[in-house]
Amino acid sequence: MLTIQLIRQETEYVKERLAVKNFKNIALVNEIIVLDDNRRKLQLERDDAQNEMNSRSREIGIAIKEKDMAKAESLKNETAELKEKIRVLNQQHDDVVAELNNKLVLLPNLPHASVKAGHSAEDNEIIHSEGAIPELGPDAVPHWELTSKYKLIDFELGVKITGAGFPVYTGLGARFQRALINYFLTEAVKAGYTEIQPPLMVNEASGYGTGQLPDKDGQMYYANEDNLYLIPTAEVPVTNIYRDVILKAEDLPVKNVAYSACFRREAGSYGKDVRGLNRLHQFDKVEIVQISTPDKSYAVLEEMRVHVASLIQGLGLPFRVLRLCGGDISFTSALTYDFEVFSAAQQKWLEVSSVSNFESFQSNRMKLRYKDAEGKTQLAHTLNGSALALPRIVASLLENNQTPDGIRVPEVLVSFMGTDIIK
RNA sequence: GGAGAGAUGCUCGAGCGGUUGAAGAGGCACGCCUGGAAAGCGUGUAGUCGCCUAAAGUGGCUCGUGGGUUCGAAUCCCACUCUCUCCGCCA
Numbered sequence: 188m189l190t191i192q193l194i195r196q197e198t199e200y201v202k203e204r205l206a207v208k209n210f211k212n213i214a215l216v217n218e219i220i221v222l223d224d225n226r227r228k229l230q231l232e233r234d235d236a237q238n239e240m241n242s243r244s245r246e247i248g249i250a251i252k253e254k255d256m257a258k259a260e261s262l263k264n265e266t267a268e269l270k271e272k273i274r275v276l277n278q279q280h281d282d283v284v285a286e287l288n289n290k291l292v293l294l295p296n297l298p299h300a301s302v303k304a305g306h307s308a309e310d311n312e313i314i315h316s317e318g319a320i321p322e323l324g325p326d327a328v329p330h331w332e333l334t335s336k337y338k339l340i341d342f343e344l345g346v347k348i349t350g351a352g353f354p355v356y357t358g359l360g361a362r363f364q365r366a367l368i369n370y371f372l373t374e375a376v377k378a379g380y381t382e383i384q385p386p387l388m389v390n391e392a393s394g395y396g397t398g399q400l401p402d403k404d405g406q407m408y409y410a411n412e413d414n415l416y417l418i419p420t421a422e423v424p425v426t427n428i429y430r431d432v433i434l435k436a437e438d439l440p441v442k443n444v445a446y447s448a449c450f451r452r453e454a455g456s457y458g459k460d461v462r463g464l465n466r467l468h469q470f471d472k473v474e475i476v477q478i479s480t481p482d483k484s485y486a487v488l489e490e491m492r493v494h495v496a497s498l499i500q501g502l503g504l505p506f507r508v509l510r511l512c513g514g515d516i517s518f519t520s521a522l523t524y525d526f527e528v529f530s531a532a533q534q535k536w537l538e539v540s541s542v543s544n545f546e547s548f549q550s551n552r553m554k555l556r557y558k559d560a561e562g563k564t565q566l567a568h569t570l571n572g573s574a575l576a577l578p579r580i581v582a583s584l585l586e587n588n589q590t591p592d593g594i595r596v597p598e599v600l601v602s603f604m605g606t607d608i609i610k
Numbered sequence: 611g612g613a614g615a616g617a618u619g620c621u622c623g624a625g626c627g628g629u630u631g632a633a634g635a636g637g638c639a640c641g642c643c644u645g646g647a648a649a650g651c652g653u654g655u656a657g658u659c660g661c662c663u664a665a666a667g668u669g670g671c672u673c674g675u676g677g678g679u680u681c682g683a684a685u686c687c688c689a690c691u692c693u694c695u696c697c698g699c700c701a
Contacts, residue, residue, distance in 0.1 A: 230660050234670040241629095241670090244682040248628035259681085266681045433657085564657080 188291050188552050190566070191223055204297035207304045207513040215290055222287040229283060233276040240269050292401065296548040298513050299485075299522035305512025311525070312512065315496075318505030321531045321587045329532045330582040331463030333589060334360065337609055342463070352453070352468030359609050364471055366603030367577050368446050371473035371498060375574060378494050380444035380475055385424035387447060388415040393427040396553035398519040408450050421447035421474040422571045429478060430553040433564060439557055440487060441478040444574070446471065464578035465537065472576040476569070480557065481547070484568035485522075488544045491572045492524050495540050498575055501599045504528040504583055507536065521546045524572075528579065532586035537579040542572030 194201055194216060202213050243266055250259040303312065334340035339360025345353040356364050376382055394400035394416050399407060408417040418424060425445045434441070449472050475494065479487045492508070499506045511523040526540035547566035550556065557567045588595040593610030601607045 227660065230670075234660065237671090238669055240681080244680095245629055247681050251628075263681045270681080 188548065189294050189297065190547065190551050191219070191287075191291070194219055194294075195223065201297060205294065207298050207302060208295050208516065209304075209306065209514045210295055212293070215293060219287065219290050219294075222283055222290065226280065226283045226287055229276060229280040233273065233280050236269060236273045236276060240266065240273060243269070292552075295518040296521050296545065298516055298520075299544070299546075301510065302516060302522055303510075303512050304514070306514040307512075308515050310512040311509040311515055314508050314510050314524075316505075316507035318500075318503070318529075320505050320529050323531050323586075323589065324591075326591070327532045327586070327589060329463065330530070330585040333585045333594065334463070337594065339363065339585075339609070340464075350468070352466070354464070354467065359604070359606070362604055363581060363600075363609075364577060366600045367575075367580065368471060368473060369603045370501070370599055371574055372444060372446055374498055374501070375444035375473065375475055375494070378442075380442045383421075383425055383428075383443050383445040385418075385421055385428075385445050385447060387418055387424075387450075389418055389423050389427065390415060393423055393430065396427045396430045397423045397549055398552065399423060402518070405454055406452050408452060417450035418447060419451050420449050420472060420573075421445040422476060425474065425476045426478075426549060426555075426569055426571065427553065429555045429567075432555060434478070434555075434557040434567065436480070436557055436559055439478060439480055439567065440483065441476075443476045444473060445476070446473045448472075449576075464582040467578055470576065470578045473574050474571060475574045476571045478550075478555065479568045479570065480559070481565070481568050484544050484546065484570060487568075487570055488522065488524075488542065491542050491570060491574075495526055495542055495572055495574050499526065499528060499539070502580065502584060502597045504580070504587065506539075517543070519543075519545050519548050521548065526575075528583045530579070530583040530586050532589070533582075537583060539579045539583075540573040540575050543570060545569045545571075 189201065198216060198220065202216055205213060205216070243262060247259050247262045250256075250262060303310070305311065328336075331342070334342075337360075338358055339356065341355045341357055342351075344355040345351075348355065372382060388410065391400060391414060394404070394407065399416070399419060404416075407419055409415075410417070424447075425443050428443075429441070448469055450469050451467075453466055453468060475491060477487050477491065496506070496508070506526055506528045509525045509527065511520075511525060516523050520543040523541055523543040525538050526542070527536035528539050529535075530537050546568050549569045550566045555567050555569065556564050559565050584597065585594055588597070593608040596604050596607050596609060598607075
């Protein structure tokens with residue numbers, strides 16, 4: 188969430204940037220400031236009363252020590268009224284704080300200066316594009332036919348065991364998953380990331396820390412009995428490692444990479460976009476997470492963008508990079524680059540990665556801080572990106588690399604796959 | 611799942627109702643000493659929210675979390691969470 192200091196000090200700027208995100212309830216900003224004024228006023232009154240009470244108590248203690256019981260008793264009798272006053276003020280203060288917090292979490296992150304206004308995915312800016320779009324023959328088919336032809340993925344079997352959106356990978360299909368995960372992890376480690384294997388379930392505090400809760404709880408699978416959520420992305424456990432942590436300046440930047448299965452309910456999705464591998468309830472992803480000082484976070488974002496691009500280049504897929512517009516960027520992000528690869532048989536672009544700088548939006552929620560050179564405690568910046576999500580990469584590799592003799596395996600995967608062709 | 615023990619600052623550890631945000635030790639930082647270092651000596655060393663234009667100063671809260679008792683709680687009571695030991699079960 189945004190810090191109250193920023194909202195108070197840069198009120199007009201905050202409103203302007205919220206408008207770029209098409210945030211409708213701009214009046215909320217003023218409501219928050221009024222609540223905060225109120226909170227301060229109440230705190231002042233309460234603190235004064237409490238201070239008064241504390242000194243009375245001390246006097247009583249001294250009187251008792253001096254064996255002056257009469258004085259102690261009379262002092263005691265004077266405290267009842269004060270005590271009640273404090274109780275009331277405390278209650279009022281806590282109520283205002285709760286209300287303030289409830290409103291504060293409704294404000295999305297402010298988009299970075301480079302983010303343009305816009306209403307939908309149509310308005311995203313294509314800032315880079317490379318790789319030749321393959322010309323497939325007339326016999327080319329979409330990946331869901333290839334996966335069944337070569338017995339790589341059994342969607343129906345997944346339905347039997349679990350339900351729609353939980354495919355079963357078999358034979359070279361399963362090996363293909365492992366090969367990609369290996370390739371992505373290996374490249375990340377080469378780039379200086381520390382490999383992490385996180386829990387796949389998280390508690391409420393973690394969901395709140397990265398912003399999935401309270402608003403997106405319907406998108407996560409939930410184990411009621413233990414009050415735990417299945418992770419929608421490794422971002423959640425990996426970023427929450429640093430919840431309530433004060434890092435030393437020399438610990439930064441933190442660079443972590445994690446492979447995990449990801450679970451998403453995708454409530455409300457339907458239609459042709461969900462066909463085959465385009466949208467699943469369970470899928471594999473390698474995620475990179477960095478924690479940086481504020482002055483370096485945009486350089487870090489660029490570094491991550493280059494890293495993701497290099498992975499896709501390694502696989503030989505045509506791709507483009509979009510800078511998301513205000514209307515399409517997520518609630519928590521300040522700047523997001525989406526990577527899309529071209530899926531030749533479906534003739535469409537598929538999103539395979541999203542690389543974002545959250546600035547201090549997540550760290551403010553989870554109290555992730557660092558001590559700067561002067562020893563002052565400051566909020567760190569958090570960033571993350573998919574590097575990469577598997578299903579759509581698999582879809583486009585299968586489609587783009589299909590030949591009459593089988594599916595060509597990209598050079599970088601051959602050693603992991605044990606073959607250069609799937610047939 | 612059953613029985614027991616415990617949770618204090620960067621770390622260890624004392625405190626078990628009264629100026630205790632917390633003794634002591636270690637670590638770390640700075641200073642003195644030294645040609646330089648070690649040792650020694652001295653000083654400092656939590657977070658957070660307020661008040662104050664800022665600095666200085668000052669007030670509230672925080673001893674796992676949340677409640678309660680009391681004029682006053684790290685200390686007493688209740689609930690919860692977590693850790694450790696033993697037993698059971700188990701990849």
